[in-house]
Amino acid sequence: MAYLIYLLAFVGGFSIMSLELLGGRVLAPYFGSSIYVWGSIITVFMLSLSIGYLVGGRLSLHHPSLGRFAIIFVAAAVCLYPLVYFNEAIMVWVFERIEDPRYGSLVASGFLFIVPTVIMGMISPYSVRLLVQTTESSGQVAGFLYFVSTLGSALGTLATSFYLVLWFEMNTILTLLTLALLAMGLLAAIASRRVRS
Numbered sequence: 720m721a722y723l724i725y726l727l728a729f730v731g732g733f734s735i736m737s738l739e740l741l742g743g744r745v746l747a748p749y750f751g752s753s754i755y756v757w758g759s760i761i762t763v764f765m766l767s768l769s770i771g772y773l774v775g776g777r778l779s780l781h782h783p784s785l786g787r788f789a790i791i792f793v794a795a796a797v798c799l800y801p802l803v804y805f806n807e808a809i810m811v812w813v814f815e816r817i818e819d820p821r822y823g824s825l826v827a828s829g830f831l832f833i834v835p836t837v838i839m840g841m842i843s844p845y846s847v848r849l850l851v852q853t854t855e856s857s858g859q860v861a862g863f864l865y866f867v868s869t870l871g872s873a874l875g876t877l878a879t880s881f882y883l884v885l886w887f888e889m890n891t892i893l894t895l896l897t898l899a900l901l902a903m904g905l906l907a908a909i910a911s912r913r914v915r916s
Contacts, residue, residue, distance in 0.1 A: 731842035732871030750820040763828040771840015779848030785911035792904030
C-alpha cells in the first residue's frame with residue numbers, strides 16, 4: 720500500500736505544478752506574462768495549497784482510508800475539468816471589469832485555480848496520515864513523502880514547460896491532468912476494496 724500512496728503523492732505534485740504553469744498560458748492573452756501576472760498566479764497557488772494542507776490534515780483525523788483518499792482525487796478531477804470549457808469565458812468576464820494586470824490577473828487566478836488547487840493540496844497531509852504507523856517514524860515518513868511529492872512537482876514543471884506545451888493544446892493538457900487524477904482515484908478505490916476484502 721505504501722508504494723501506491725507514494726505514487727498518488729507523486730501524481731498530485733506533478734498535477735499541481737503542471738496546472739500552475741498552464742495558468743501563465745491562460746492569463747497571458749489578456750494580462751501578459753509580466754512579473755505581476757506570475758506573482759498573482761504564485762500567490763493564489765501558495766494560498767490555495769496552504770488551505771488544502773490545513774483541510775487535508777483535518778480530514779485525515781477522521782477515519783482515514785484509501786477509499787476516502789480516492790474521493791480527493793476524483794473531486795480534484797471534477798473541479799479541474801470545467802476549466803477546459805469555461806476558462807476563456809471567465810477570462811473575458813474578468814478582463815472586461817478589471818484591465819489592470821495586477822488585480823485582474825489576481826482575480827482571474829482566484830476564480831480559475833483556487834478550488835482545484837485547494838483539493839490537490841489535501842493530498843500530501845492525507846498521504847502522511849495513511850503512511851505513518853508510529854510517532855517514531857513520522858518524521859522519516861513525512862520527509863520521504865514530501866521528497867516524492869516535490870520530485871513530482873519538479874518533473875511536472877519540466878514536462879509541461881519543455882514538452883507538453885509544445886506537443887498539445889492547453890485544453891488537451893488540462894484533460895490529460897484530469898484523466899491522471901481520475902485514474903489515481905480509481906486506483907486508490909480499487910486498492911481500498913482489496914484491503915477491506
